[in-house]
Amino acid sequence: MRGALWAFGLLVLLFLLLPILVVIPLSFSSGSFLSYPLPGLSLRWYEAFFASDFWLPALRNSLVVGTVSAALATLFGVPAAFGLWQRNVPGRRLILAVILAPLAVPAIVVAVALLLAFGPRGLANSFTGLILAHAMLCVPFVVITVLASLARFDPVLLRAAASCGADPWTGFFRICLPRIMPGVAAGAVFAFATSLDETVVVLFLAGPAQRTLPRQMFAGLNDEISLAIMAAATLMVLLSTLLLGAVAWLRRPRR
Amino acid sequence: MDGPLLRFERVSKSYPAAARGAAHPAALAALDLDVARGELLTLLGPSGSGKTTTLMLLAGFETPDSGRILLEGRDIARLPAHKRGIGVVFQSYALFPHMTVAENVAFPLEARGVPKPERAARVARALEMVRLPGYGDRRPAQLSGGQQQRVALARAMVFEPPIVLLDEPLGALDKALREEMQHEIRTLHQRLGLTMLYVTHDQQEALTLSDRIAVLAGGELRQVAPPRTLYDEPADAFVAGFVGENNRLAARVSSVEGETAHCVLDGGGEMPARLAEPLRPGAPCLLMVRPERVRLDAAAGLPAQLTEALFQGDHVRLRLALPGGAEVIAKRPVGEAAMPGPGATAMLNWEAGDAWAFRAEDAAR
Numbered sequence: 001m002r003g004a005l006w007a008f009g010l011l012v013l014l015f016l017l018l019p020i021l022v023v024i025p026l027s028f029s030s031g032s033f034l035s036y037p038l039p040g041l042s043l044r045w046y047e048a049f050f051a052s053d054f055w056l057p058a059l060r061n062s063l064v065v066g067t068v069s070a071a072l073a074t075l076f077g078v079p080a081a082f083g084l085w086q087r088n089v090p091g092r093r094l095i096l097a098v099i100l101a102p103l104a105v106p107a108i109v110v111a112v113a114l115l116l117a118f119g120p121r122g123l124a125n126s127f128t129g130l131i132l133a134h135a136m137l138c139v140p141f142v143v144i145t146v147l148a149s150l151a152r153f154d155p156v157l158l159r160a161a162a163s164c165g166a167d168p169w170t171g172f173f174r175i176c177l178p179r180i181m182p183g184v185a186a187g188a189v190f191a192f193a194t195s196l197d198e199t200v201v202v203l204f205l206a207g208p209a210q211r212t213l214p215r216q217m218f219a220g221l222n223d224e225i226s227l228a229i230m231a232a233a234t235l236m237v238l239l240s241t242l243l244l245g246a247v248a249w250l251r252r253p254r255r
Numbered sequence: 256m257d258g259p260l261l262r263f264e265r266v267s268k269s270y271p272a273a274a275r276g277a278a279h280p281a282a283l284a285a286l287d288l289d290v291a292r293g294e295l296l297t298l299l300g301p302s303g304s305g306k307t308t309t310l311m312l313l314a315g316f317e318t319p320d321s322g323r324i325l326l327e328g329r330d331i332a333r334l335p336a337h338k339r340g341i342g343v344v345f346q347s348y349a350l351f352p353h354m355t356v357a358e359n360v361a362f363p364l365e366a367r368g369v370p371k372p373e374r375a376a377r378v379a380r381a382l383e384m385v386r387l388p389g390y391g392d393r394r395p396a397q398l399s400g401g402q403q404q405r406v407a408l409a410r411a412m413v414f415e416p417p418i419v420l421l422d423e424p425l426g427a428l429d430k431a432l433r434e435e436m437q438h439e440i441r442t443l444h445q446r447l448g449l450t451m452l453y454v455t456h457d458q459q460e461a462l463t464l465s466d467r468i469a470v471l472a473g474g475e476l477r478q479v480a481p482p483r484t485l486y487d488e489p490a491d492a493f494v495a496g497f498v499g500e501n502n503r504l505a506a507r508v509s510s511v512e513g514e515t516a517h518c519v520l521d522g523g524g525e526m527p528a529r530l531a532e533p534l535r536p537g538a539p540c541l542l543m544v545r546p547e548r549v550r551l552d553a554a555a556g557l558p559a560q561l562t563e564a565l566f567q568g569d570h571v572r573l574r575l576a577l578p579g580g581a582e583v584i585a586k587r588p589v590g591e592a593a594m595p596g597p598g599a600t601a602m603l604n605w606e607a608g609d610a611w612a613f614r615a616e617d618a619a620r
Contacts, residue, residue, distance in 0.1 A: 156349045159316055162336035163343035164363035164410065171337075174362075178353045 020237055027230035034227070045231040055232055058216035062196055065127065065212055069134035070191035076135065077142025077191075078184055082172065084143070085150040100140045107200035110137070115204045125207030133201050138191035145190060145251065149183025150176075186250035193243040196236070258328065259289035260450055261313075261418055266322035266332070268308055282474045283308045285322070290418070290452060295444045296479075297453045297461040300471035301497070306454050309471070310422055313452065315339045327417060337366070342411030342419040346426050348403045350395040356382070356406050357391030363414040381409040384443065401432045408443070418450045425460065437463050458498045462486065470494050491531070492613035495543045502549070502583050504542040508534050508612065516612045518542055522579010524557045527607035532614050539615040546572070548609035549585035556604030559583060561597055575603060 030040035049055045083089065084096055102110060114133050115124055123129030153176060161171035177184070199214040206215055213232060220229045269282040283305040290296045298306040311317040313324060315336030324332040331339050342363075350359050357378050364374045382388050385405035395403055404424055411419050421440070425433045441464055444451055455461055461468045462482045469479040470493075478490035489495035496503065506518035509525060516530050518540055528542050550556075551573070562582075563574035566589070573585040583603060 154347070154349070156345055156347055157351060159314070159336070160343070160345060160349035160351070161362070161366075162316075163314060163341065165337050165340065165366040165414065166362070167335075167337050167366075170366060175351055 023230055023233045024237065026227060027234040029227055029230075032227060034230075045227045048226070048228045049231040049235070052228065054220070055213075055216060055228060058211050058213045059232075059235075061206075061210055062212040062214075065131055065134055065210070066192045066195040069131045069138055069195045070188050072131065072135035073138035073142050073191040074184065074188045077139045077187060078146055080139070081143045081146035081150060082176070085147060096143075099143050102137045103140045107198075111201045111204040114201060118205065124205055125210065127210055130202065130205050130210050133205055134195040134198060135191075137198060137201065138194050141190040141194055142184075142187035145187035145247075146180060146183050148251075149180040153179050182250045186247045189243050189246050189250065193240055193247075196239060196243070260292040260294075260327060261290040261452070262323075262325040263288040263309070263313075264323040264325065266309075266312060266319045266324060268312060268317060268319050283312070283319075284474045286476055288469055288476060288479065290450060292450055293448045295441070295449075295451045295453060295464060295466045297455060297465040297468045298471060299455060299458060299461040299468050299498070301456055303473070304471040305474040306456075306471050307422065308474075310420055310452070310454050314341060314343050314420055340414070340416050342414070342416040344404070344407045344411045344419065344421040344424045346423040348395070348400075348407045350403055350406055350410070352395055354395075355391060356387070356393050356395065356398070359395065359406055360391075360409045360413050363410060367414060377413055378409075381413040382406075384412070384447070385409045385439075400428055401436060404428070404436060405439070408440070412443075412447070412449065418452060421451060421453045423455055424453075425455075433460070440464065462498070468498070470497060472497070489531070489543075489611065492541050492543065495531075495611060495613065500546055500584065501543045502546060504544075504577075504581055504583070505615070506540050506542050506612070508536050508538045508540050510536050515607050516540070518612055520557070520577065520579065520581070522577045522581050524578070526557065526605070526610065528610035528612040529608055531611045534612060534614065541613045541615050542610055543613060544583075544605050544610040546584045546586040548605050549583060550604045550606075551585060551587065551601045552591075553602045553604030556602045559601055559603040561599050561601060563597060575601070577603075 025038060026034065026036075027045055028041050028043070029038045030042035030044065031038065080099055084092055084099075089095070110133075114129070118124045118129045118133075123132070157175050157179075158168075158171050161175045162168070166174065196212075197214065198212075199218065202210075202212050202215045203218065206212065211219065213236060217229055217232055220226065220232070263286045266286040267282075267284055286305075286309060288309075298309055300306045308317065312319050312332070315331070315334060315338075319332050322332065323330045326339070326341070351362065354362070357375075360378045360381050361374050364377060369377070378391065379388070382391060385408050387402060387405050387409070390398070390402070390406075395406065398406065407424070408419075411421075424440075425436050428436060437460060440451070440453075443449060453461075453464060462485075465482055467479055467481050468485050470477045470485065472493050478485060478494045480488070480490075485494065486499050489498065492503070495501050505521045506526070507521070508516050509519045510517045511530065511534065514529055515527050516534055517525055517527055519525050520542070526542065528544075534540055547570075557577060559575040559577050561573060562576050565572040565574075567586075568589075570586045570588055571591075573587060575583045575585060577583060585603070
């Protein structure tokens with residue numbers, strides 16, 4: 001029985017990992033076709049990726065959009081979490097539901113709605129529009145991780161700060177923020193990873209100049225089947241793994 | 256300056272029923288209370304008595320529904336906590352864990368914009384006062400509970416507030432440490448002339464520390480008096496029962512003679528007591544007498560049967576049954592003439608001035 005459970009568990013893991021495991025070796029292929037067995041190993045597709053003006057601007061766009069929208073989401077999410085954490089917030093559950101709504105609403109619905117809203121205002125096909133959209137989608141991740149951090153923060157410390165003569169701003173920045181910083185950082189990284197991964201909204205909102213890595217992969221599949229796309233995919237897997245590892249490290253239990 | 260340092264004037268606070276739960280503080284009804292400069296006043300009461308509410312209102316963590324709180328003549332009742340300039344020592348210490356001891360103690364000075372060189376000197380002096388010199392570079396987590404509480408004290412005093420509030424500061428410490436810290440707080444209070452408002456539910460601690468004790472119950476102030484007066488002349492049956500140990504015997508007033516009431520116990524027998532409140536003959540009453548005031552060597556009095564005698568080191572604790580079934584505890588010195596063993600009968604008596612007669616309904620309140 002025990003053995004069967006182990007086997008089942010391993011099969012499920014394999015099911016989850018197989019697509020990734022198939023992609024990664026292909027990116028090191030010395031051949032030009034999406035097929036196994038590999039004719040040989042080489043880094044030619046990585047060289048092609050980093051020499052290409054098809055992929056490099058997309059990578060840059062991904063990093064810029066991810067960084068700025070993660071920063072915005074943190075700026076919006078941290079105060080929201082801090083506010084919701086206070087006792088006696090009227091309509092607390094409703095506010096939280098609204099903030100978390102982007103998690104529940106299908107991405108395609110958000111994308112269509114944003115296109116309709118942004119289009120007439122000149123925000124479609126612009127970095128501003130794309131960054132605003134991603135910031136909105138990322139806020140829930142920041143709010144959730146920061147709320148989890150605040151659950152371990154002793155509110156008496158803020159009273160102590162006030163009794164020391166510190167106004168609420170000073171109390172927040174000097175006493176609360178340093179204590180919840182790992183959660184804030186984890187939320188920001190989570191937000192960045194979410195933006196990096198996001199494809200549907202980019203598909204609708206990004207013009208040729210704003211194409212991010214996933215969007216460019218989508219285009220690359222249509223235009224030409226170059227194995228450089230596998231290099232791009234592997235890089236994305238690597239980045240996501242690093243980022244999620246960073247989140248786990250930041251949120252590790254302490255003392 | 257004339258007048259008290261701190262005055263509560265008809266201060267009331269109530270909480271909506273929905274918000275009230277076990278963790279919520281009790282309401283407060285029209286509290287009038289003065290604290291003199293340099294005084295150590297204790298708010299004493301069981302949980303739900305309103306003592307914590309009083310402290311929260313003073314510290315600025317709650318706002319009263321009505322009434323004024325005057326600190327040095329200025330109404331601070333609606334001022335935000337950080338503008339009150341009152342030092343607070345919390346039960347959980349509430350030290351900032353990411354700061355060193357020195358940074359913790361310097362925080363109130365930093366918040367007030369005291370220049371850095373002066374800060375360092377004042378922090379060093381404060382740490383010396385609580386006997387922790389040289390601990391400035393440690394983190395709170397590296398200190399024992401008693402040391403953390405000293406740091407909390409230093410942080411609450413370093414900016415020389417007019418009054419320091421202490422919210423059950425010794426509740427988390429073991430007995431020996433608690434007694435040491437009581438001594439320390441008392442010493443600091445006397446040496447620095449600090450005004451302190453101390454909250455506790457521990458009547459022994461209140462008796463040990465206080466210049467005066469304010470007893471609260473059910474959101475009402477029952478009595479404010481020095482420890483000795485509170486113990487010897489309790490204002491009502493609640494205070495008599497809460498502060499120190501007391502025997503309570505149900506009785507009925509048979510006659511009144513000036514200050515003295517003669518009372519017939521429900522189980523039979525007539526005993527004298529001082530009138531704590533005006534009572535008419537025939538009124539039901541509650542007799543209260545301290546165990547150490549109960550005498551057993553009398554020729555006359557109440558016949559009682561000894562059910563238990565416990566040796567306590569410095570005294571013997573005796574449990575006696577009265578004819579009606581009521582029970583009386585007596586404490587007698589160990590050296591006293593041969594004690595009867597369990598099962599023996601004794602005549603139980605007390606001086607008229609050592610027992611108090613209270614209105615019977617006080618006990619129920």
